[in-house]
Amino acid sequence: MFIQVTGLTYTYGRGRPGESRGLSGVSLEIRKGEYVAVVGPNGSGKSTLARHLNALLLPTAGQVLVDGLDTALPENVWEIRRRVGMVFQNPDNQIVSSLVEEDIAFGVENLGVPAEEVRERVEEALALTELSEFRQHAPHLLSGGQRQRLAIAGVLAMRPSCLVLDEPTAMLDPVGRRQLSDLLQRLNQSRGVTVVLVTHFMEEAAQAGRVIVMSAGKIVLDGTPPEVFANFERLGELGLDLPAAAKIARGLKRRGIFMPDDILTAEDLVREVIKAAR
Amino acid sequence: MSPVIRVENLTHIYSPGTPFEVTSLDGISLEINKGEFFAIVGATGSGKSTLVQHFNGLLAPTCGKVWVCGADAADKKVRRDLWRRVGLVFQRPEQQFFEETIFEDVAFGPKNMGLNKGEVRERVSKALRLVDLDPEQAGKQSPFQLSGGNMRRAAIAGVLALGPEVLVLDEPTAGLDPRGRWQLLDHIESFRREQGITVVLVTHNMEEVGARAERVAVLNKGRLALQGTPREVFNRAEELLALGLDLPAPTALMRKLREAGLPVRADILTSTEAEEEIAKVLSQRGTALRI
Numbered sequence: 275m276f277i278q279v280t281g282l283t284y285t286y287g288r289g290r291p292g293e294s295r296g297l298s299g300v301s302l303e304i305r306k307g308e309y310v311a312v313v314g315p316n317g318s319g320k321s322t323l324a325r326h327l328n329a330l331l332l333p334t335a336g337q338v339l340v341d342g343l344d345t346a347l348p349e350n351v352w353e354i355r356r357r358v359g360m361v362f363q364n365p366d367n368q369i370v371s372s373l374v375e376e377d378i379a380f381g382v383e384n385l386g387v388p389a390e391e392v393r394e395r396v397e398e399a400l401a402l403t404e405l406s407e408f409r410q411h412a413p414h415l416l417s418g419g420q421r422q423r424l425a426i427a428g429v430l431a432m433r434p435s436c437l438v439l440d441e442p443t444a445m446l447d448p449v450g451r452r453q454l455s456d457l458l459q460r461l462n463q464s465r466g467v468t469v470v471l472v473t474h475f476m477e478e479a480a481q482a483g484r485v486i487v488m489s490a491g492k493i494v495l496d497g498t499p500p501e502v503f504a505n506f507e508r509l510g511e512l513g514l515d516l517p518a519a520a521k522i523a524r525g526l527k528r529r530g531i532f533m534p535d536d537i538l539t540a541e542d543l544v545r546e547v548i549k550a551a552r
Numbered sequence: 553m554s555p556v557i558r559v560e561n562l563t564h565i566y567s568p569g570t571p572f573e574v575t576s577l578d579g580i581s582l583e584i585n586k587g588e589f590f591a592i593v594g595a596t597g598s599g600k601s602t603l604v605q606h607f608n609g610l611l612a613p614t615c616g617k618v619w620v621c622g623a624d625a626a627d628k629k630v631r632r633d634l635w636r637r638v639g640l641v642f643q644r645p646e647q648q649f650f651e652e653t654i655f656e657d658v659a660f661g662p663k664n665m666g667l668n669k670g671e672v673r674e675r676v677s678k679a680l681r682l683v684d685l686d687p688e689q690a691g692k693q694s695p696f697q698l699s700g701g702n703m704r705r706a707a708i709a710g711v712l713a714l715g716p717e718v719l720v721l722d723e724p725t726a727g728l729d730p731r732g733r734w735q736l737l738d739h740i741e742s743f744r745r746e747q748g749i750t751v752v753l754v755t756h757n758m759e760e761v762g763a764r765a766e767r768v769a770v771l772n773k774g775r776l777a778l779q780g781t782p783r784e785v786f787n788r789a790e791e792l793l794a795l796g797l798d799l800p801a802p803t804a805l806m807r808k809l810r811e812a813g814l815p816v817r818a819d820i821l822t823s824t825e826a827e828e829e830i831a832k833v834l835s836q837r838g839t840a841l842r843i
Binding site for chain 2: 314315316317363417418419441444445446447448449450474476477512513514515517518519521522525526529531540541543544547548550551
């Protein structure tokens with residue numbers, strides 16, 4: 275078990291006026307190599323949960339273990355952050371250098387890794403994120419999507435076994451979003467990187483192997499995308515959406531046209547509609 | 553309908569004559585009509601932000617002309633006042649909050665217009681009601697106590713309080729959950745109708761363009777690549793995809809169905825339209841209704 279969260283409670287502004295529960299007794303386990311999407315309305319606790327996974331936030335109650343290491347112990351933080359890298363929404367808040375390859379090297383260098391190995395890791399990160407041709411460019415001249423890939427490259431150079439991303443595509447255009455999704459799929463499938471993706475985009479969640487739905491600081495649904503998106507009414511109550519293909523499939527079903535329950539992608543829907551047309 | 557914004561051969565060059573010179577806009581011409589809901593889409597770097605900053609006088613043309621509310625924006629005097637007539641809401645506007653109460657924050661703009669206390673209060677109340685926030689609570693709450701979606705609405709109220717004739721919004725729904733997104737768009741639509749405000753929406757979200765915009769302009773590398781109603785523009789799917797843009801998910805789906813041999817219309821904008829069209833075509837082919 276790679277990540278174990280037990281009875282996690284987090285209270286914002288504890289003891290001060292306006293204190294509020296960010297998380298209420300959350301328990302979950304994430305295995306190595308899983309690709310998990312975390313969705314939920316604003317204020318549901320998704321980002322709060324994500325920030326506990328690399329000890330950015332510490333539990334008010336309960337426990338978070340990363341690869342057996344307790345996040346609450348200060349002596350574990352360094353090791354935990356080597357294993358779990360975090361990527362946030364705004365790439366500009368994560369880029370520190372004025373040269374792409376220097377920015378990627380920044381974190382690695384701080385690990386005290388020998389220069390030869392730094393170069394090797396930077397090369398690898400550039401290749402994985404397809405930024406090699408931009409190695410000598412200034413980050414602020416790259417597109418938003420490229421800058422977000424740069425932020426990821428910097429994290430990848432640390433060779434984490436897990437990536438936690440908090441709405442990484444929120445500020446990207448459609449091409450940028452697609453490129454990032456492809457990158458995450460590649461990292462997960464060919465490199466076995468565990469991915470925890472907090473997102474508002476249901477189409478992105480549909481690509482994960484597992485979807486966790488949060489509401490008001492609790493986990494309310496947890497399963498494969500078909501299992502979770504089958505809960506149409508519940509998702510609607512939470513103010514969440516279905517991927518377009520699932521919505522259309524449900525609509526067709528209501529009109530008396532037979533559609534299986536597990537339609538999520540455009541390809542699924544096309545296949546079933548063509549079948550129905552015969 | 554008369555154009556409230558008219559752009560004629562607009563070119564904008566950043567840092568001209570230096571090694572960092574960049575032509576951000578290259579001979580763009582377009583018109584936005586009064587009271588219209590107009591969308592501007594394009595990949596990052598296509599010039600969208602540069603273009604809309606000419607509408608409120610933040611930028612002046614390098615070549616070409618921009619007419620806003622009938623006045624030539626090249627005139628410094630005109631540009632000086634444009635910030636009131638054309639409200640520009642940047643991305644993540646709630647990051648600009650700095651006052652202790654929502655009321656004070658929304659009042660900032662009107663105060664800077666030199667209005668008296670009573671007028672300011674009236675403007676603030678009206679603006680808050682336009683986005684469905686309670687003016688009574690506004691005096692007691694800090695902007696930072698609001699939920700993400702409400703913060704966004706309060707920030708927009710701050711611009712509405714200026715009484716603009718045109719509201720330009722840059723990705724207003726970015727970072728909001730689905731319910732928050734559609735609620736905000738509903739609010740924008742309702743005050744557009746009530747106040748006759750022209751709305752210019754800069755966005756990457758094609759579903760929103762399909763669902764709300766009356767016309768859309770597609771920018772590519774500083775040029776106007778496509779223009780028309782959403783239905784017209786999304787019908788030119790190959791061109792959009794070649795420009796690195798997306799179709800709304802329902803539209804893309806219908807195209808795939810056509811490619812697979814089902815004769816459905818591809819100029820579909822929403823999931824509901826898609827469902828109706830698929831059901832229609834299936835029933836025409838005599839598909840038995842089985843549950």
